[in-house]
Amino acid sequence: MNERYSLAMDLNDKTVLVLGATGALGSLIATGLAQAGAAVLGTARTNDSAAHLPASLTQSLLLDLEDATSVQTLATYLAERPEPLDAVINAAGIVGFGTVESTTLADAARLMRVNHLAPAELISRLVPRLAESAAADRQPVVVGITGIVSEQAFAGMAAYVASKTAHAAWLRALALELRRSKVRVLDAHPGHTETGLSSRAVFGVAPNFPAGMTAEHVTQVIVASILADETALPSDRFVA
Template structure:
């Protein structure tokens, strides 16, 4: 079955992690463009406020309070979509949590919790979505990260989940393509985005966390996601800074290691700007949600790299090949005898 995706205004889109950061931006942008949305998150009060605000302007929105680490809860989300709108066309796996600290500092239970949400939450959503979309077509769009390609110090559990999500997404794509299910599977890889993530993450460092620049606004991620809802793509990077970091990691992994060993911790700490204390630590329970982080940062409102990929995905391949050639040519020749 060929993959055919409906126009956005004719779609019903499920969005997990819908009350904060990228998820909130995706919901708002989708509703503005005429899509119906099933918004799901743990924060019931934030979901209700979101519905009141968007439906007041004529938006079509249904809600489901759910923790994506619970398969039964994710199945309820699909049931809500069927009851409210007759089904859905796209499922967006966006919900995510994190920690800051070394692998030894983070308790094993917290490692598992990050995997329960970031990996198993994506697995649950992908299986439920594939079951619903198989034979009728649609899209599964998952929010990964540039940390799907490149690990960073102080975020080991989060990086591990994003590497696992990369493998899960690739496997899902192959299996659905092999059976001719007619489902597009896209992995979005944002760089640093100005969301409440550093405030929401559980922190074991001796300083408040932050996201390293360059940062982009959540609306840029929403742009990439909504493009993938209508246009089959394998991978979309959000932000030129993240794309460069990924290419450097592939072309010169040891150089990337050394750079992150030297500056990775300091780049993720903000001693003078801890952010909003009411947002801290949503690892096991929701906290105050918001679209943007409360720390004083600058965020770019657009991404040239994203727009280039939307025009021609071959740009990614050329970038990878070009970086590899440049590094190969720069290496000294082996003159040993």
């Protein structure tokens, strides 16, 4: 049990899946949830990046959201895995920068696929597992990190803003659909965070952002919100 969080959701004996568990936020969230008692399954995009998975994972998995076969393979494995599945945390994502007129359709489609369509497809396939968890009173939750861009647009980031806004809207609809079956949906909206994400842009070059929040602070707010059974995490909740 982790003493840093005031608990409402009990993670002991729960199994959570963290997509993008190699990333700055994903690895810290996976570790925080493991410290709170969960068995954590975490995904890496490649065998090479799997070296960045945290040691706290119960199981390491491969998932490339740009590869339809990879998404289907993981969905089938998790759908058929006999153990319960109680949470899906999507901490995977990519960013690209450029004006509307300079951004190609291929680049915009890549962001839409990785940030919205592929995780939406995977989560959709896992809804029956989450409904089983709910039926057993295990308090299941789906967590997105769409960020402040789903509240507010930024120039030079139209493709990223569009992909994240699409996913935020999809999560809102999912929350409505799953309310009766008692599957919680939580979408976190942190602002700029010093994870190095913008330096890994898949196209374009990041503008000079003002100093962002630390990954540790953003993780603490997200994990506390998961444990506190919350259903919204707007950007102002991350302001220290």
